[in-house]
Amino acid sequence: MRVLICPDKFAGTLSAPEAAAAVAAGWRSVGPDDTLLVRPLADGGPGFLDVLAAALPGPRVPVRITDPLGRPADGEVFVVGDTAYLESAQACGLHLLAAEERDPNRTTSYGLGLLLAAAAETGARTIVVGLGGSATNDGGAGMLAALGAAPVDDTGRVLPYGGAALLAVAGLSGTPRLRGAALVAATDVDNPLTGLSGASAVFGPQKGADRADVLRLDDALQRYAEVLVRDVPGCPPDVAALPGAGAAGGLGAALYALGATRTSGAGLVRSLVDLDAALDDCDLVITGEGSFDFQSLRGKLPAMVAAAAAERGVPCVVLAGRVDVGRREAAAAGIEAAYSVAEEVGSVGAAMAEPAAGLTALAARTARRWR
Numbered sequence: 001m002r003v004l005i006c007p008d009k010f011a012g013t014l015s016a017p018e019a020a021a022a023v024a025a026g027w028r029s030v031g032p033d034d035t036l037l038v039r040p041l042a043d044g045g046p047g048f049l050d051v052l053a054a055a056l057p058g059p060r061v062p063v064r065i066t067d068p069l070g071r072p073a074d075g076e077v078f079v080v081g082d083t084a085y086l087e088s089a090q091a092c093g094l095h096l097l098a099a100e101e102r103d104p105n106r107t108t109s110y111g112l113g114l115l116l117a118a119a120a121e122t123g124a125r126t127i128v129v130g131l132g133g134s135a136t137n138d139g140g141a142g143m144l145a146a147l148g149a150a151p152v153d154d155t156g157r158v159l160p161y162g163g164a165a166l167l168a169v170a171g172l173s174g175t176p177r178l179r180g181a182a183l184v185a186a187t188d189v190d191n192p193l194t195g196l197s198g199a200s201a202v203f204g205p206q207k208g209a210d211r212a213d214v215l216r217l218d219d220a221l222q223r224y225a226e227v228l229v230r231d232v233p234g235c236p237p238d239v240a241a242l243p244g245a246g247a248a249g250g251l252g253a254a255l256y257a258l259g260a261t262r263t264s265g266a267g268l269v270r271s272l273v274d275l276d277a278a279l280d281d282c283d284l285v286i287t288g289e290g291s292f293d294f295q296s297l298r299g300k301l302p303a304m305v306a307a308a309a310a311e312r313g314v315p316c317v318v319l320a321g322r323v324d325v326g327r328r329e330a331a332a333a334g335i336e337a338a339y340s341v342a343e344e345v346g347s348v349g350a351a352m353a354e355p356a357a358g359l360t361a362l363a364a365r366t367a368r369r370w371r
Contacts, residue, residue, distance in 0.1 A: 001371060003027060004282040006039040006275060008301040009047040010290035010321050012095070013355035016040035016047050017054045022356045023286055023319060026363025031371050037278045041287070041301050044186040044247075044265030045132025046089040049078050055273040056080050063118040067096045068107035068135040070161060075111065077119045084124035084181075086115045088248050094135040094207060102208030104137035104200075104217060106162035109251055113146020120179040127178070129255060130265055131187040131248040135207050137163035137200055137217050139193065139224045140254020147176035151227070163200075163249070164213075166220035172231040176258055183260035186268050188300075191246035193239070193253045194222045199246035207249070221250055232257040266301050276308070284370055285309040285316040286363070292320035292340075297333045310334035317370065319362055321351050339366060 005027070007019040014022065020040040027036060042051040053060055058080040065075040068091070075090040089095070091111025094102065112129075119127045136142070141151045142161060150158045154170040191197050200209065200217035209217060225240035235257040239245060244262045245253040252262070270276070279285065287305040289296065296302050302318050309316040318330070318338040330338050341351040341358040344365065351358045 002035045002282045004037045004278045004285045007288040015050050022359040023363040026360040027367045029364050030367035039273045044130035048087040048130035065091050065111035065114040075115050082125040084119035084127045087130045088112050089133040092134040092136045104207040104209050105164035107136045108142035108161035109136045110142035110146050113143035126182045128184040134248040136249040139221050139250030148174045149176045163217045166224040185255045185260045185262045186265040187247040189247040190243040192241050193245040199250045228257045288319040290321040293324040306334040
């Protein structure tokens, strides 16, 4: 058989390349002569650079940055020709904070600005920023500060980190500098910056915001958007309403203000790893993620892979840490079967404790069923 293995990350346990390696190991233990096409996948969120670096040639340039609370952290710029790829989650990721540290009132995107500046210094003509999995809700204000345009109050004092401080924003202190590089925001989130479907209302609670926080942050981002339109040359006048402006706590809006175009993160990865050629040349597709639930059927990577496989008449199987989707719903999305590591090893706790071993065992059992 020719088997295409193309999982997303298993959040909190395995990167997409690690998950793909575990599945491949399990399958090979049953079908050592089968041909395995390994294509780890990602959208713009955590793991974006790992997946691209596994598929494309180019250096990963280390950059000293800051995390969402301003502490020293490590990031990378992945350079392919004259294009630099960044992952916002390296600087702003929710996974960088302990549960008690999550507070979108004070977290900052400053570290992403340091990554952007480093990318510009490589001489890249295009900078692609993967957006997703953020702990921030500052609309990219921290990022702009790192690029030379800090938000200030009506006395000219630079505002502190965090989304809540933007309630007092009256302007920007300068003009962002990126050496003329073109920007691309890679995200599959289409939320606007503000309102009922905006960054604060939809994603704020995941980052530690309560109801009062959400209202405060939404008001702050509305005020901030008005400043972007007035003070950033070329900023779209409707920047707050643009699809994707609310991505990664409003980073999408700041990137739009800097002239960025938007592309699908999953679609970009699909193209760069040449997923379609692999789909054209396989007998079975195996995809997966940490939790396969109803959100997975609404445009996340497994649904995209299943739809592409169905177009070719190739069966698609999902392997996940846990499965919360019924057979009928999965079948409607073009998924032949979905198997759970938690069921394979006996519990969610056991699956989390040894994720690679559990996924390898599940892949071996899947091979016995499908070969």
